[in-house]
Amino acid sequence: MDNNNNNNNQIENENQNENENEMKNLEKKVTKNLIKDYSNLLNGNSNSFKDFSIFVENEPNTFEIKVHKSILFSRSSFFNKFLRDRDQINKIFLRQFNKREMESILSYIYYGNISFENQENLIQLLEISIYFKLNLLKEIIQKKISNSINYSNFFQFFW
16 A cells, blocks of 8 residues: 555656646746847837837937836836936936947846946946946846956956
């Protein structure tokens, strides 16, 4: 009888592990779909439902990036306060950031993707994450910087 119970328990454990793996795979699919959908919201050709404009300067040009207030509001403390205090405003001018930097930050705000191109980029992204009060991104970048610093590249970061 004990052998039968052991076999039944083993089968139940295997089934449970299989079900847990299936759930993990489904959760990964959901996450991938969300990332794809939010990426399409930001990067898609349609400006439908985009109700806010961010203007950035790349001397001598000014670029407009159309975005969704609700996403900015929910993902950034900076935009949350800015939009709460200025409900009717539908644009902001951010002369201190260039288009590439702003697009990187918006990728993070929309779907959690951030590009770490080089060490200079890390410092710029850290400054921007502080400005927009993106605390988790700030922590990620600080960790990336601390893992990247060594004797030979110290001055690249801080000079």
